[in-house]
Structures are given as structure tokens and as C-alpha cells.
Amino acid sequence: MKKRLSLAALAVVSALSLAPASAQEKVLRIGMTASDIPTTTGMPNNGFEGMRFLGFPIFEGLILFDLTKTDQLATLRPGLAEKWEQAPDDKKTWIFHLRKGVKFHDGTDFNADAVIWNLERIFNKDSAQFEAGAVGIMRSRVPILASYKKIDDSTVSMTTSIVASYFPWMVPYILNASPASWEKGGKDWAKVAMLPPAGTGPFRITGVVPRQSVTLARNDAYWDPAKKAKVDQIVLLPIPEPNTRLAALRSGRVDWIEVPPPDGIPSLKQAGFVISTGSYPHVWPWFYNMAAKNSPLADVRVRQALNYCIDRSAIVTLLNGTAEPSVGWLKPNDPAFGKPENRYTFDPAKGKKLLAEAGFTDKKPLSFKVMISTSGSGQMLPLPMNEALQENLKQACGVDVQVEAVEWQVLLNAARAVPDDPSLKGAMALNVSSPSSDVGMMFRYFAYANSSPTGSNWEQWKDDKFEDVMKTLSEATDEATIQKYFAMAHERLVDNPPWLFIVHDLNPRAFSKKVKGFVSPQSWFVDLTLVDLQ
Template structure:
């Protein structure tokens, strides 16, 4: 038995869960009717299909498959390149700029002639209607779940207004040079969808809802599948989809996804199990990997009343206790060591004083300085998931971490295993919330794509429950650097400030940095045109089936 499998089946609980997941997935896949040649079938890591109202849950995997292909934003990602971080491109707005003399206000010039899938017009009224859906609690169309995600991803939203049918203005609470990188997460659903569903968002999800994207939802079967059809009337003729149909299926267990691919039940699986990669390659399947802005950490709960992580020495010590190379080996090279929020090769990594490596002696010495010795070991609980978007293979990876920290530095870690959406919700809880069950850490994979994400996760203004700063971490040098890059329009000033901010994320770490994912996927050779961009997202219009 491989080292990977020995971790994956370590406990009876895990075995039971895996068996159940495999059986459920097999039942779903066995019931699948025959599909046309131009149909692409994808097994996701999600335990359920992402919500289909226009702003999907299930993290960025939800947006990857049930967001951008169907529902678009004013700003979109350019996902056509592999040699650089994904940049922004015009979406439902043809262009945007800061208002003259007002660095807090952005003017978006909307694309004319765009239709939602239901034939209704996309215009400024539809933009305002959707923004009210996210940010105006007393609006008839207010959607609580979508609002929570939007407010966390766009914490700087202030006011907004229609200037004319093709122009809207959005004002942020503070200047933010990176605001377009936040606007990319605000997706737009047809107001007519809400009316047709009797003004009930629960029913909107099963209509199905209408967006403006290159695919439209044709069928939703909860916990089983979503079927997407090509939108032949898509506004960008150059970006029309090449496949007729996409079928998305939730298959949370890695070995179940592997079996589905090998048996021909699907054409593409997310996150194949590492110990299956060699056999997949020898059988002729395509394995894709690629660097992208992703970090797999543990979030420290610094703000809890009795948290051991209030002491920076403890936070630094654990970063010296992790055998990252060993974990990369467990993953068959589908990850790389993480020693900061950004990769060490990133030009914005900076020159921090700490260059973390596997150094148990140093880690134990720092723990001892903080009062944790073999007689009084550091012990804490981490909340983890059994699967989920970007979570890689959380059960065996966390079991490796548990054993590694115990053997290397005498640290005792226990886990509270929860469903992925529960874990995502936990990131917005206050440090001593009873729903955390005393957890002093969260294992949530996270993007590291741009300064807007940096602000969302680490700015003091975004302490939970208002934003994603679950740790309630505050560093004055970081705050000053973030303010500088937010207020500047000079690329050099922004880059210098970003490096300074990142140095503080390393030297005063809010996270235990573990690995960066290399985004593995496995596909049949019939899948053509796939591009693995340096992004969490994908351009599904590039893919064809042959």
C-alpha cells in the first residue's frame, strides 16, 4: 500500500465516509443517460452542486463552474494564458476609470446590446437591481447568502448609482486602486428570473436562472448534476463555446472521481488522487498541472480569548515545524512548499527576516521560549473539511500535518471535520463563537492573486464577521503599506508597498503556510483546447471534444 493510501484510510470514520461517497457517486454516474459526442462531463470536488441563482456557493470551484460560464460581471478574467498571472479584461462593462478628482469613485461604461439568456436586456437598471440584491438589506430582491459572499469579497462597497442606461458609478468607502479586482466577483442575474420565480430565490435556482454568459443552465438536479448548454446568442462572437453541452457532477471523494474517469463515466476530473497519477498516465489519460495563485494554509485563530497564537513566536515556530517537502512527496509533486502568502519566486515576495524551512530544533526552541515544552506541550484544535474547492486532499494532508507536528515539535493537534460550506461559514465567525467548538485554526485554501485579495484577508478593517480576516490579525506596518498601494496609481509605488506588506505577512504570520497547489486535473484524450491559467478559474469556451 502506498504512503498516500495509508494516510487516506487511517481512521474508521474516514473509511466509512469514503465508502459512502464512492457508492453515492457510482449510483449517480450509473444512472447517467448516454450523451452526445459534444458533451463534456466533469466530476467536481464539491459535495453538492453549487447554488444556481447567479452567485454560487462552494467557494471558487462554484464560481469556476457555475459562475463565470453562465453569470458574468462588469469585469472578467483573461484566462487564455499560462505564462503569467491572470489579468483583467472588459466584461459586461466595455471600460472603466476612476472619476476625475475622486479616487473613490469608479465609472463603468456598459456594453450595449447584451441580452440575458431569457431575452431581457442587460443595462444599468439590471446592474443596480443586482447590487441592491447584494448590498441593500431591505430590497425586495435581497438574497442573504449571496449578500454575505459579496460583502466579504467586496468589503469596500459604498454607494452606487445609475448615470444613464449604459453607465453606472460605484463609490468605495476608501480609495482602492485594486477595486476592479474586487468587482470581478459581482455577477449578474436577470431580474426577470426573480419575477418568474415568484420573487423566491429558492425557486430561481430551479427555473433555471438566466445570466449573460457563454453557457446557459438547462437542468438542475440537486446533489446530482447540472447541465449547461452553449449560448448560441452570446454577445462575444469570438468567445462562443465549442461544446454543445457540459454536465457537472459533485463527486467529493478522490477515488470515486478516479473510478469515474477510468470507467468512462466522465471526461475530466478535478484533483485526481496523487497515487493514481502514474497509472492514469500509463493508461493514456492527460494529466495537467500548473502554477497558480493558491495557498493551502491553516488560519490561526489569534483573537480567541485563550489563543496560544497571540504570541508571534508560536506562530513562527509552527512554520519551522512543517515538513513541506515531505507533504509534497505525499502528493506526488502536485504541490510546492509555501513559505508565505505569495510564492518565494514571486517578485512581490520581498525580503522577510524569516525564511521558513523544516527546522524542528528551531521550532521547538521558539515554542519553549513561549512556554510550551515536552512537559507542557502546545495543543489545539483545527477545523477542516472532508473535501471542497481548492481543498486538495484535506483528510490525508491534514493527517500528515498532525503526525508531522507531533513527531517534529511535540505539538498535539486534533481535528473537527465539517462539510466544506460549514467551514467557509466558519471563516466569518468571531474568534470565540460556539460554532467553532474551540477551534484555534481553520484549514481553508485561499487565493493569492492580487492586492484586492490581500486586503480582503488581512486588512484590520475586515475582521470577522465583517470580512475574511478570521484571525483578527493587525500589523501597523502592513496597514501603512496597504494604504499606500490602495491610494497610489504609480505601478512602482504599488509594487514596493506590496512587497513591504508581504514581508509582514511572513514575519508576523497570521497563517501557518503549508503548500501551494499545482492544480492537477485528469482528462481523457478527447478533451482538446484546455488551458490551465494562473488562476482559480477556467475559460470553458476554449474546450472542445474530439
């Protein structure tokens, strides 16, 4: 299956390289890691790579990320809302003042009715426009939205289930598509996907070839003239196999590839290609299935032991230095890392001691299955990386790990299942890369209220100290208090680990020399309006 997909992708890029183009047109061709094109209805699947390329460039939220800086974490900026604030009489309610005069790509008006229509699309199963395929994706990213209403044509409110100072960090993931697109598609989301649908962003979708490519064109009527894109078109191609992406770049069939194979980076540099890397909030872990029946990972000593048993530096070497060791959800130099009792190093003796205390010895070794992907957003090189971990755990601590490889979207679906769901095939861990960008993301992944299947806490991890700290953090308004309790919360993630922390990658990409203006932000996402071709 993987080979067939790679050949299909190559066929598309070959055709593109031979197709005639206007001498004046700038067409940027990008090789993604996904094995299929992300969905195009306004809430893309395929993880954050889907959001990176078929989410934010086309369909926008009331709040956007500022992706123009490399020296600090991405911040928030006004999007389809010019400003927002907590209601003076209710800290659970947020008021959004919408930008006036914005049009969807199809020429229809963006207004409060469109916002409510899009919220109903996801959060009201009885709405005519309910999009079942998008519900799990968006609800898991905005798990605390309780209600919403139109105040007037340019003002809406959203109310959360708890007081949450970090709610604005969740709002960018609520994307807005044109209600008129749904009508034009016969009120059938499958047909809407092929129209294609309209958003408000700096790019619009102009062509969809299922499982092969998506073409974007610059939106010359974009509401922010300062953010008008520099290229005329972008062609997105799913090329899941790293060496196939490398070949496509070398041959000139694409201009940009996500995650070049690490062993190919030196030769790319020597040949004049541009390699981009940079620190950003991302961690590549195993999620522990601690709530499954008879799970060996229910014992915190086992979860800690595995964190002492792995040689993170060997994985960094495997990736040719395009990653750094992970000993927590955040990086050790992050002010919110805190001072946990456990500072994980490669210490097999300590790992084996903890395993023995939990009842696992050479005569009764720990054994479990991990489900991984063959490629995908932020997954780097999952097959060789997991094979290395499998051997490492066996040699260092006598742990037997079986690996079940599936496609990326199948793995994402598994991460929304309950711990004993048949779709997991008995897996006691999932290898799903994760953002680690802000308090809202921490709440999404680790608060017990967000336990699977309704939220992203697949492990159904519960730590009472963490819960107490998060409550204080949620109600805080001053930055000093937020940072203090953010660090306290992170300490619990290290000392009572719901994950096996492995590496933080450095977001590698490779470009032809004609790609100019790219900024590698401290974010999963990128600002495609900055990119030019010369």
C-alpha cells in the first residue's frame, strides 16, 4: 500500500514538472509526509500537518497565531475577530468582536451568523450542517466549549465549562468555512469537499485530485493586504516515504519537502539545497495505555523505569542531530519545566530496579505492544526510530516490545478510542507526536476531564496534584502566577509520567535554492504568505 501511494505521488510531481506554466506564475510545490491529502472541508485530518497546509492558509479562526518570529514561541494575534475579552460579569464567557467587511472566497459575507453556523457544524449533532467526520478532531482541540450565541451581526460570545484563562489558545482551531459552500454542495459534505469549499484565508483551494494533490491559489481579495501571499499557487503532494520525498526534491519535481531523511541532509547541503531547522514546541513520545484492563503500565514505577531505560542520545544520532533528548513534555531550558524529582537519563540499572520493584525481572520480563505510524505529521522517521527503541529496551532492561505499524490517520483514530477498544489491537502504547506549546495544550492532553473518547487524554491519566494546580492556573490572570503553576503542573507530568518522553525534533525541512523568505517559527504551523520563489 505504501509503495503504491509513493508511486502515485511521484506520478503527480512528474506531471507537474512537465506541465507548461506561465512564465509570470510562481508555483510552489510541497512534498508532505502524509500518505493522503488532508480533508478539505474546513477541518482537515492528518494531524497538525493537515492544519499547517489545508487548515490555516484557507480557513481561519477568530484568533490566529503569529508565525513571523523565530526567537520566541508563537503568540496570538487578531484574526476574524479584531479583539476579545472575558465578560465582566462571567469569567467563563468570552466576547469576540468580529472584523467587518470580510468575505469568504465565494464572495459571501463573513459575520456572526457564519460563526454560529460553523460552531453548530461541530457542536450540535442535530444541526442540518453537522459534519460527523470533523467532530472528533475539533472537539478534542476545544474540549471546554459549552455554549455560544450571537450578540449582534459583528459580535459573538463563547462560554466554557470551566473558567479557563487559556481559552484564547484553543480558539484558533475553530475554523470557519462558508455556509454557502455547503448549500452549493447539495448539503453533502463529501460533495462540498470536491467543490472545493470557501474559507477566508490568504489562499483558496482551486483543485483537488483525491489521494494525489491539492492546488491552492493566492486570494487577491484577502482582508489583510499586508499579508497577501507572494506566490501565485501552491501544490501540495502526499509523499509519505522519506527517500521518495528526497528524490522528488533532488530531481526538481518539488521545491520543498517536509522532514528530509537525516542521512540525506549532508548530501543535500553539498548539492546546494537549503536545510531549515529550529527549536519548536513538539515532543515525540509513546502514550502509555495505563487504563486498559491488566495494563502493566498502570504502575508508575514501570512508567518511570521505561523513561530511565531508553538511550535518547542514540535516537538523536540516528536522526543526524535533527532532534534533542526529551525528559519531559517541555524542554529542560523552558522556564515552566520546573524542578521535578526525576531527571531522566539513560540509566538501565535504575530502570531495572524499578521494574523489579513492580514485579518484572529476567524470569518475568515486561512485554507489551506499541502501535506506531508509517509516516505522518511530526512523526519524523517512525519505523527506524521505533526499531531502535525496541532493540534498546530489550538490551538495556530486558523489555520485550512488539511493534504494530499502521497509517497515520488510523493511529490518530486509535488515539481517540477508549483503552480496551478493539481498534487498538491490544496496544499498551501509542507513538503519536504532540505539540507542547501552551497551557491550553497541556490541559487538552492531560486533564482528567478530557479522558478518551471525548478528549485527548487517551491514557485516562489522573493526578490529583496536577488537577489542583490546573484549577489554580485556569483561574489565574497574571503572568507570574500562570508561570509558577505551569511549572508545578509540568513537574507532575515528569514524576508521574503518562508518556515515555523520547525526543524533541528540530522541525527539519529542505528547500531548493529558489525558495526565499521562509520563516521557521517556534510552532507546528508556518506562514505561507511569507514564502517567495525566485
